[in-house]
Amino acid sequence: MTVLLPAVVVFLLLNLVAGLWRVYTGPSAADRMLSALLFGSTTVAILLLLAQWQDSPALRVAALLFVMLAAITSIAFVAMVQGGAARRQPATRANGTKS
Amino acid sequence: MSLAIDLLIATGLVVLAWQALVGGSLFRGIVMFIVFGLTMALAWARLGSPDLAMAEAAIGAGVTGALLMIAYWRLRALGANRPAPRSPLRARVALGVGLLSAVLVAMIGLAAVGAIGPGGEAGQALAEALPATGLGNPITGVLVIFRNLDTLLEVAVLLAAYVASRAVMGDDKAALPLPPAQDAPLVGALVAVLAPLAVLVAIYLLKAGSQLPGGAFQAGAVLAAGGVLLMLAGRLHPAPLCGVGLRIALVAGTVVFSGVGLIMLALGQPLLAIPGTWAVYLIETAMMISIGATLVLLFAGSAGLTGTPRR
Amino acid sequence: MIAEALAGLVFLPLLAACAVAVVPKRAVGVFVWSGLLPLPALLLPLTEAVWREGLVRLAVAGFASPLGIEWRVDALALVVLWLNALIAVFVGLYAARDYPPGSARGGRFWALWLLLTSAMNALLLSADLFNLFVTLELVTLAAIGLLVIDGKPAALRAAMRYLLLALLGSLFYLLGVALIYGQAGTLDLYQAGERLGPGLLPVTALVLMTMGLLVKSAIFPLHGWLPAAHGNAPGPVSAVLSAMVVKVSVYLIWRLWLWLAADWQPAWALPLLGLLGAGAILYGSVLAFLQVRLKMMVAYSTVAQLGYLMLLFPLLGPLGYSAASYHLLSHGLAKAAMFLAVSNILAVMGTDRLDRLAGADRRLPLDTLTLALAGVSILGLPPSGGFVSKWLMLQAAWAIDGWLWLAVILAGGLLAAAYLFRPLAVLCARPATAQAADDGSPPSATGLHWSGVVALLLALGALAAGLAPAPVLALLERGLPPGILP
Amino acid sequence: MSHAEVWVIAAAAVFGIGLYSLLIASHLLRQLIAIKVMGSAIFLVLVVAAGPIDGALDGLPKALVLTGIVIAISAIAFALALLVRLAEVTGSTSLEDEADDDR
Numbered sequence: 001m002t003v004l005l006p007a008v009v010v011f012l013l014l015n016l017v018a019g020l021w022r023v024y025t026g027p028s029a030a031d032r033m034l035s036a037l038l039f040g041s042t043t044v045a046i047l048l049l050l051a052q053w054q055d056s057p058a059l060r061v062a063a064l065l066f067v068m069l070a071a072i073t074s075i076a077f078v079a080m081v082q083g084g085a086a087r088r089q090p091a092t093r094a095n096g097t098k099s
Numbered sequence: 100m101s102l103a104i105d106l107l108i109a110t111g112l113v114v115l116a117w118q119a120l121v122g123g124s125l126f127r128g129i130v131m132f133i134v135f136g137l138t139m140a141l142a143w144a145r146l147g148s149p150d151l152a153m154a155e156a157a158i159g160a161g162v163t164g165a166l167l168m169i170a171y172w173r174l175r176a177l178g179a180n181r182p183a184p185r186s187p188l189r190a191r192v193a194l195g196v197g198l199l200s201a202v203l204v205a206m207i208g209l210a211a212v213g214a215i216g217p218g219g220e221a222g223q224a225l226a227e228a229l230p231a232t233g234l235g236n237p238i239t240g241v242l243v244i245f246r247n248l249d250t251l252l253e254v255a256v257l258l259a260a261y262v263a264s265r266a267v268m269g270d271d272k273a274a275l276p277l278p279p280a281q282d283a284p285l286v287g288a289l290v291a292v293l294a295p296l297a298v299l300v301a302i303y304l305l306k307a308g309s310q311l312p313g314g315a316f317q318a319g320a321v322l323a324a325g326g327v328l329l330m331l332a333g334r335l336h337p338a339p340l341c342g343v344g345l346r347i348a349l350v351a352g353t354v355v356f357s358g359v360g361l362i363m364l365a366l367g368q369p370l371l372a373i374p375g376t377w378a379v380y381l382i383e384t385a386m387m388i389s390i391g392a393t394l395v396l397l398f399a400g401s402a403g404l405t406g407t408p409r410r
Numbered sequence: 411m412i413a414e415a416l417a418g419l420v421f422l423p424l425l426a427a428c429a430v431a432v433v434p435k436r437a438v439g440v441f442v443w444s445g446l447l448p449l450p451a452l453l454l455p456l457t458e459a460v461w462r463e464g465l466v467r468l469a470v471a472g473f474a475s476p477l478g479i480e481w482r483v484d485a486l487a488l489v490v491l492w493l494n495a496l497i498a499v500f501v502g503l504y505a506a507r508d509y510p511p512g513s514a515r516g517g518r519f520w521a522l523w524l525l526l527t528s529a530m531n532a533l534l535l536s537a538d539l540f541n542l543f544v545t546l547e548l549v550t551l552a553a554i555g556l557l558v559i560d561g562k563p564a565a566l567r568a569a570m571r572y573l574l575l576a577l578l579g580s581l582f583y584l585l586g587v588a589l590i591y592g593q594a595g596t597l598d599l600y601q602a603g604e605r606l607g608p609g610l611l612p613v614t615a616l617v618l619m620t621m622g623l624l625v626k627s628a629i630f631p632l633h634g635w636l637p638a639a640h641g642n643a644p645g646p647v648s649a650v651l652s653a654m655v656v657k658v659s660v661y662l663i664w665r666l667w668l669w670l671a672a673d674w675q676p677a678w679a680l681p682l683l684g685l686l687g688a689g690a691i692l693y694g695s696v697l698a699f700l701q702v703r704l705k706m707m708v709a710y711s712t713v714a715q716l717g718y719l720m721l722l723f724p725l726l727g728p729l730g731y732s733a734a735s736y737h738l739l740s741h742g743l744a745k746a747a748m749f750l751a752v753s754n755i756l757a758v759m760g761t762d763r764l765d766r767l768a769g770a771d772r773r774l775p776l777d778t779l780t781l782a783l784a785g786v787s788i789l790g791l792p793p794s795g796g797f798v799s800k801w802l803m804l805q806a807a808w809a810i811d812g813w814l815w816l817a818v819i820l821a822g823g824l825l826a827a828a829y830l831f832r833p834l835a836v837l838c839a840r841p842a843t844a845q846a847a848d849d850g851s852p853p854s855a856t857g858l859h860w861s862g863v864v865a866l867l868l869a870l871g872a873l874a875a876g877l878a879p880a881p882v883l884a885l886l887e888r889g890l891p892p893g894i895l896p
Numbered sequence: 897m898s899h900a901e902v903w904v905i906a907a908a909a910v911f912g913i914g915l916y917s918l919l920i921a922s923h924l925l926r927q928l929i930a931i932k933v934m935g936s937a938i939f940l941v942l943v944v945a946a947g948p949i950d951g952a953l954d955g956l957p958k959a960l961v962l963t964g965i966v967i968a969i970s971a972i973a974f975a976l977a978l979l980v981r982l983a984e985v986t987g988s989t990s991l992e993d994e995a996d997d998d999r
Contacts, residue, residue, distance in 0.1 A: 043140070058313075066140070075332065101899075113906055116933050130989055154966075160970075177983050193915075199974070204911045221952035246477075259970070260970035266522065366928045
């Protein structure tokens with residue numbers, strides 16, 4: 001167990017790197033936001049594993065906080081993109097098409 | 100294995116900082132910044148500070164990210180997001196300065212880490228003094244009892260930020276535009292669950308803060324996140340005037356904190372002495388309310404808030 | 411009694427600011443004045459205690475350092491506290507004309523004004539490196555909020571630049587604090603000074619913190635943000651920015667070098683800091699002379715006068731210390747008076763371009779007088795506070811054979827004469843179309859408004875500082891920094 | 897390489913990137929993010945450089961960082977309000993294109 005838990009953490013961290021690639025390439029704002037959300041969920045998993053492995057149960061509360069904030073961020077994003085669309089400004093302008 | 104975890108997170112921080120700050124579109128930069136904040140939270144978790152992990156996630160990434168997004172949205176609505184070109188010379192100088200500062204910080208940081216002596220004298224004093232207070236969380240102890248002047252002034256900083264933002268807005272401005280709320284069925288359902296949950300979590304964090312990680316700042320940030328949620332879902336609207344209740348909420352933290360401290364002085368105790376655990380809870384509750392209210396108002400970019408009658 | 415006075419200095423304005431934010435508009439005035447007017451009275455028992463004991467200490471919350479935060483008031487802190495109280499009250503009285511406490515804008519103005527006053531008092535009392543960071547941030551935010559209160563585009567841009575640089579300065583300061591805590595294990599300024607020695611890390615930390623504070627105090631060559639900010643702020647705000655806000659950062663630099671690093675300050679850096687000051691004096695004076703706007707001229711004059719505060723480092727000694735401290739006090743009073751007078755001129759004449767101000771003395775006799783009297787002190791002519799400080803400074807330079815510094819001080823005085831004489835000559839000149847100016851505008855009532863009297867009082871204060879410097883100098887002598895022997 | 901060294905080097909790199917970006921970015925929003933990121937780097941240094949006490953990291957700097965986070969968000973929130981107002985009045989989101997009016 002002492003080996004398995006950190007190994008899973010490393011695996012999840014590598015997972016994040018893959019997700020990061022998506023945030024990097026886009027191409028649409030929604031892609032980026034979606035992978036940022038994925039980032040949030042994976043982080044929750046990492047925090048829960050760390051809580052077990054480092055024996056610090058308080059990290060579970062931090063994980064709970066992450067879950068709640070991720071939901072709120074997603075709503076903020078939806079409002080932002082729809083709000084932009086409602087003002088007849090194409091949401092794609094937000095991502096600047098290409099870096 | 101644990102070093103591998105640290106290395107991965109640390110590398111992630113560097114890459115994300117680069118992604119957030121250099122090149123690419125501004126919007127991508129903001130998203131990357133939020134992800135950077137979440138990674139910082141992981142770093143704090145690895146450094147054994149769940150308190151900071153929570154604060155970083157809620158304030159550093161969550162609320163700051165929301166503020167940056169709304170500012171971006173407003174700037175775009177103003178049509179003011181065009182980038183300006185830079186001279187290549189300046190970029191080269193900047194690269195030099197950046198590299199130099201990184202090397203400098205690394206050198207002095209490594210020297211500082213290498214030169215660690217017996218550990219912080221103040222930190223040891225903290226560990227010795229904590230049991231007498233009845234608190235289990237040293238961070239809450241520092242913030243509310245041992246170094247509470249910092250905390251009090253910091254709530255005043257938040258108040259100053261709000262008043263200064265109001266000063267920037269000027270008289271004539273009712274409120275800055277928010278993205279128009281959409282009637283999405285899912286949003287309504289989510290809000291119905293999340294808003295009460297935010298209050299519940301905030302109260303839990305406040306309650307837990309005396310013994311476990313948590314406390315007024317994290318709780319206030321969660322309340323603020325709830326308020327932002329209500330605003331984005333169109334349940335709360337920016338208003339040109341600040342109601343009395345809201346105004347009291349804004350200053351409650353400063354007033355209750357100073358009030359307790361000054362009453363103790365009048366009773367012959369030291370200035371800002373905290374009489375007991377009940378006072379800790381009282382002060383933390385007031386601070387939570389102030390922090391939440393101020394952050395929501397800063398997000399709204401307005402003096403006050405109004406609710407919407409049900410449609 | 412002392413504890414109550416100390417608490418009052420910070421908490422009275424702080425709670426008044428909260429009250430101003432909450433109460434209805436018509437009640438704002440009461441809280442504003444009850445937050446400001448008692449401040450000088452609170453300083454009286456404190457002055458007596460510092461005079462008697464030399465140092466007043468208070469452990470906030472009952473926890474002494476290293477765990478808690480301590481307040482320490484010595485002679486220097488007391489002098490600057492007095493300056494802050496006088497500026498807050500007198501400039502506040504002046505500001506009550508532009509921002510009536512009952513108005514919508516007034517509420518925000520006064521909340522920020524009181525927060526700023528409280529923050530500066532807290533900063534001056536504190537002996538804790540991190541607490542100083544918090545108070546510095548509060549000072550910065552409140553000051554910039556005041557700067558943009560009229561919403562002028564030029565002020566907004568200046569405020570943005572000021573804010574960015576101030577935040578950057580705070581970061582450098584905080585990095586220094588991190589290193590100090592890592593080495594000394596305490597945040598108390600005095601304790602940390604004892605724990606540390608002349609190693610690489612403490613010196614690096616000192617340099618980092620100083621860099622951050624140099625940005626915040628706009629010392630040449632990092633002064634770039636100051637003229638635009640001080641030149642475009644509303645009148646009373648310019649006065650407090652120039653008289654106090656930049657000064658508290660210099661005050662902190664002094665604290666760091668002469669108290670924290672008293673035993674291990676790198677000797678090579680002292681002339682370097684002096685050179686920065688010399689550069690500020692010469693560059694600021696020349697640019698002040700070249701300005702076409704009166705208010706910008708006064709702002710560049712601040713850049714120049716801040717340079718004298720840095721000359722303390724090469725002239726380190728009892729004389730240099732008294733001179734620099736006295737300069738801080740007298741310049742604060744004179745510059746505040748000057749900005750208020752210029753603000754009146756700007757309001758009545760509708761412009762502060764020097765080429766359009768000919769004959770303004772007819773309409774604004776009082777403000778012209780204030781400008782001239784404050785100029786006497788800035789210039790360093792007897793009898794004025796500026797004369798005392800510059801005379802002491804010359805003596806200090808003479809004593810150590812510092813010919814370079816001597817030359818800079820003298821050149822600064824001459825340049826100040828040049829840039830101050832020019833506007834006065836313009837103001838008192840008879841315009842070519844003298845009849846038109848005289849007929850069209852009878853002496854304005856605004857010129858005799860009590861706000862003008864307030865400005866005059868400040869200028870007279872700067873003069874009076876030259877007539878009776880003995881008590882203040884004696885007080886400063888009692889609180890010399892460690893390592894400086896009388 | 898010890899854990900503390902990993903964090904310090906990462907913090908140094910983040911600080912350098914922040915300063916670089918602060919100097920080259922022309923959009924004020926980006927410059928503000930740079931300041932925020934540099935602040936996070938310094939917080940890391942503050943906690944790590946304090947060194948451990950009885951195996952765990954010193955608790956005091958953590959409390960300082962918590963204070964620092966709240967101050968940082970206050971400053972950023974005000975700066976954003978200032979930025980939006982600046983864009984509203986002058987149409988510009990940069991300090992570059994100035995023409996500092998001497999009016």
